[in-house]
Amino acid sequence: MCAPHRLVVLTLGLLNVVLLLAAAVIGIYCAKANDFQIPDSDVAPIIAEMNNLRDNGEIIEAKEEAQAALARERAAHLLLKTQIKEKLAVTDVLQRDIETLQREKKILQANKTALEGSCGWCLPGWxxxxxxxxxxxxxxxxxxxxxxxxxxxxxxxxxxxxxxxxxxxxxxxxxxxxxxxxxxxxxxxxxxxxxxxxxxxxxxxxxxxxxxxxxxxxxxxxxxxxxxxxxxxxxxxxxxxxxxxxxxxxxxxxxxxxxxxxxxxx
Missing domain, CATH: 3.10.100.10 (Mannose-Binding Protein A, subunit A)
Incomplete structure (x- = not known):
């Protein structure tokens, strides 16, 4: 066999040895990986906790939305109370004005006869x-x-x-x-x-x-x-x-x- 052929054969042999070694190493690592696999019974609590956290997140989000809505309602309530207070103040002023006008009306009615008498239609006291x-x-x-x-x-x-x-x-x-x-x-x-x-x-x-x-x-x-x-x-x-x-x-x-x-x- 000529030298070139021997070289090819030798190279192929070396490659086979490398592949065998690689396969052996991979097999060893796979065996070790199987030794470290987590059982399903251990994974279930983790999954449940993750689901709980996700649910809690939704609850927290709903709570925040409710608090925001409550804040808006409180603000609207305070605004309404302010408006009612202002209207009551205006109503009180109007009521006082009405009472004043009623008193003035009574005074005018009481003086009507005297005023008419002063115009000369009746004698004083009539x-x-x-x-x-x-x-x-x-x-x-x-x-x-x-x-x-x-x-x-x-x-x-x-x-x-x-x-x-x-x-x-x-x-x-x-x-x-x-x-x-x-x-x-x-x-x-x-x-x-x-x-x-x-x-x-x-x-x-x-x-x-x-x-x-x-x-x-x-x-x-x-x-x-x-x-x-x-x-x-x-x-x-x-x-x-x-x-x-x-x-x-x-x-x-x-x-x-x-x-x-x-x-x-x-």
Whole structure:
């Protein structure tokens, strides 16, 4: 065999030896690797822990989202409370303004009669109600008078005891009548210009002779018995606006009185 051929054979032989050695080394390492393989029973807890960590991560993320949403809701709640507080403050201001206006309205209403009187339609101390002037006496007991003296006072002032011509006038007097406490109701009334005529049971207005409308009497009036019995007519406030008249003794009973006169420029 020539030299070149021997060299090729020798080279191939060396390669075979190297391959055998490499295979032996790989086999040894594989055997050792098998010795170090982790059993499935040992891997399961690790996998479970990894899954738990992943689940915890989702929970933490959900918790953070919930906390963020709660923070937004709190901020919105605080904003709403601030807005409500501001509106309440505005409402309080408006309520105070309303109360002030109501007080001013009452003052203006109280002064209305005086203002109208100052324009010259009625004498000082008289009230202008629609187109007539009325004078209401006060409630000082010592100044009360019987019916005759009350009428004389009205005449001295240029008028006469009030005569109720219709339901509208009766309503005006009822609305402007000052109710007084502490006495029997009929003792707190005021004389008006009506009395019983000589024909018993007939009641007339003294300035025109017209009969008193029966619908104006209070329930149970006129009374023909007891201490209230009498032939003159008094007026007292009633929740039933059409029923304000009652009778009393012309001379023995002392009441306030209501005068009336036509309006005029003074």
């Amino acid at each position: 009230r202008l109600l629609k187109s007539r002037c009325y004078y209401f006496t006060n409630n000082i007991p010592s100044l009360r008078k019987n019916w005759n003296d009350s009428r004389a006072d009205c005449v001295s002032r240029g008028g006469d005891l009030a005569v109720i011509n219709d339901s509208e006038e009766q309503k005006l007097l009822n609305e402007n009548f000052v109710r007084r406490l502490g006495l029997v109701w009929w003792q707190s009334g005021s004389w008006v210009g009506a009395r019983e005529s000589p024909t018993e049971g007939t009641w007339v207005w003294v300035n025109n002779g017209k009969m008193v409308n029966s619908t104006l009497w209070r329930i149970g009036q006129p009374s023909q018995s007891g201490v209230q019995r009498g032939s003159c007519v008094g007026f007292y406030y009633s929740n039933h606006e059409g029923k304000t008249l009652y009778n009393a003794n012309c001379q023995q009973h002392f009441l306030n009185w209501i005068c009336e006169m036509e309006q005029k420029r003074t």
